[in-house]
Each structure stands twice: as structure tokens, then as C-alpha cells.
Amino acid sequence: MAATSLFKRALQWLVGLVGGLLATGAAKAIDLPEDRAEAMVHLYDGGGVKASGPALLVRKSLVDRVSVSASYYLDMVSNASIDVVTTASPYKENRSEYGLGLDYAYRDSLITLSTAFSREPDYTADSVSLDMSQEVFGGMSTIALGFTRGADKVGKHGTPGYFDSVKHWQYRLGLTQVLTPRWIASANFEALSDDGYLGSPYRVARVFGAAVPERNPRTRSARAIKFRVNGDIGNRSAVHAEYRYFWDTWAIKAHTTEFGYSRYFGDPWIGDVFLRIYQQKHALFYSDNAETETLYVSRNRQLSTFNNVSLGAKLSYRVAQVPGKYEVKANGAYEMVNFRHSDFTDIRTGAPYRYTAHVVQLYMSATF
């Protein structure tokens, strides 16, 4: 008798659970990304490299469930970096990138297909991405899955055509969770694989003080995991904190930490400040000046041990607004980055290489 009662209670509990699940699954449909346009002028200036240019983006929904986007980005690069001035001659070149995207909303899911094409005189990079995000648990959680497949062609100035290629695979998984009416958090994981020519035909390594062409492995697998939390702290202000850990098969380990604060100043102004700290440990085959002969050797400072600290600020001003119709904003952002290399020597001075970079973005954004 007691067993029958227990069975009935268990059955009722189970029916309740399934009912709850079905009720949760019937939440309202996901929204498409809002229609918007962005026009930006960007500048990077640091370590002898200047890269600047315009960028444009337009996104428009065509029917209730479909939104398309197109973007253009130009980098006009003037390169007199430490690698270039110590082993080659400064040069100028342009890189253009075109992007196309298609979003499809179905019930609580958003499916995004996007593609990007990047062109510069000695390098091309094409990629296709498929992303899907699904709202669950009454819209409190969003699960995101994504995949990118990239294919690059590598050339060299003075040599016609391309001499090698690279393939890329990226797999993403993300969870965004509403914690309270004021706090939201996210966790993102990404697995990355590269296969092909993963170096530069211009860069040299140093072995026993002599310059030799760098030799890199042809495969690399990496993992990255990031946690972020955003919180509304009242007085129309918010804070965010994030941490990312990255590790790969070249023995690189990197930690990225960021803290930020945002607030309204009156109604039309929004100000943001952030502090970002990045640290990484060098690749297994990286050497400033190798003292032994090894299969792989590189003096790519991107693979060295270094840290950088960024301090950034952004200001947005609402220029015009008709509620429910459109909103236009003017924005300016500035970031100062201090790079401090531990095991990459400036061979002109013999001291560890250090420099400060400036990143500027001026842009208009409109939603309609």
C-alpha cells in the first residue's frame, strides 16, 4: 500500500516535471538582431605600425524571420615594426575585408550563416561560419553553438602566385545565463585548429646569433574558455568583469582579465572605461637567440613571453531619436596599450622590447 502511494507520488512528480518542461519550451519566439548601420574610422598606432581606414556595416531584416548584413573594412597599413626595420625595409599595403551574413529566426532559435573574404597583396583569407543560438528556460538561458571553417593562401612579394595555404577550424559553445533582474553571466568555450603554413616568409629567427628563416610546426590546436559577468549597480550604471584562459599545443598559456564600468550622463550620454590585463608564456620553440639546433625555431614576438595592460574609454552621444522608429549615435573610443616583452630583445639597444600603442575609433551608429 505504502509502495503504491510512493509510486503515485513519484508519477505525479514526474508528470509535473514534464509539464514544467513543456511550459518552459513554449516561451515566446526569439527576436532578430535589430536593423542597424555603422560607419567607422579606425586607427592603430604603435611599435612602428600604423593601420587606419574606414569600415561600414548595414543590417536589415527582409521579412519577419530573416535579417541580412553586409560589411566592409579597410586597413591601410604602414609598417616599420621592429621586425621590419631590423631585417627588411618599411612598406605600405592595404587589406580589404568583405563580410556577408544571413540570420534566420525560428521560434526560440536564431541561425546565422556568415562569410568573410580578406584580401591583401600577399595573403588571402576566406571563411564561412554557421552559428545557432537557442533560448531555453523561459528565456533565462541562451545556448550558442558555432562552427567556422577558414582557408588562407600565403604568398610572398616578388614571387608570383601563392606558395602555400592554411586551413582553420573553430568550434564554439556558449551559455548566457540571467542570474537576477540585475546580473547576467556568460561562459564561452572555443576549440581551434590550424593546419598549413603558420609562419611568415619574411621573418627570421636567430640561432647562435645568426639570422635563419623561421621554422614553425604545420599544425596547431588551441582551446579557450571565457567567463563574463555584467551587473547593474544602480544610478544608471553597470560593471563588468571577465576572464579568459587560453592554451595550445605549442605550449602557449595566456590569461586575459578585464574590468569595466559604464554609466549614463544625463539622457543622451553614455561613458565607458575599462582596464584589460593580458599575460602569455612563450611557445615551446620560441627563442630570442637559440643556443641549440632544433627542428622548429621562431623569433616571432607574438609567440614570446609578454604582457600588455590596456586602459580604454568610450563616449557615446545620442544625436537623434524617434522612439520606436530610429536612433542615431555618435561615438568615440580610445585605448592605450603598453606591451612589455620579457624574452624578445630589441637588437638595436640590447634591452627587452617595450612599446605603447594607441587605438582610436570614431563612428556613427544608427538603429532603425
Add this chain to the structure above:
Amino acid sequence: MCERVSRLLVAALAMSTLLLSGCAIQPWVKPYERERLADPIMRFSRDTLPDKHREHVRDVREAARGATGVQGSGCGCN
């Protein structure tokens, strides 16, 4: 062999119970309580182009990349 199958069944049953128990929790922040989360200053990404530019600047200078959430991750506050 039988023992292994039984263990698997027990594990599957335990997992199903855990998952179903999880579903018993009701969403504790109702849609009408998410106004603050939908505010622009609470978004993970407010503008597309500046975020992509900043990510590109970092990708070409740092060895680490990925898991930025710039592509694909949603907000859950619609």
C-alpha cells in the same frame, strides 16, 4: 559484461533524474523583470564594427584568441 551494462543503466538513470530535477526549477527572473538587463549599458556587445576591430588588433599581436563571444552568443534578455 552484464555488470557493465547494469552500471551504465544506473548511471543513465541517475543522469536522467538529475536532468529532470533541473527542469523542475522554474525561471526565477520573469520577462517583465529583465528591463535593466536589456539596457544598452548591460549588453555584452553594443556595436559590431568596433568590437571586431578591437578583436582584430589583439588577434594579430597576441597568441591567444577565441571564446570572445563576439560571434554567436546571445543575451537571453529579449
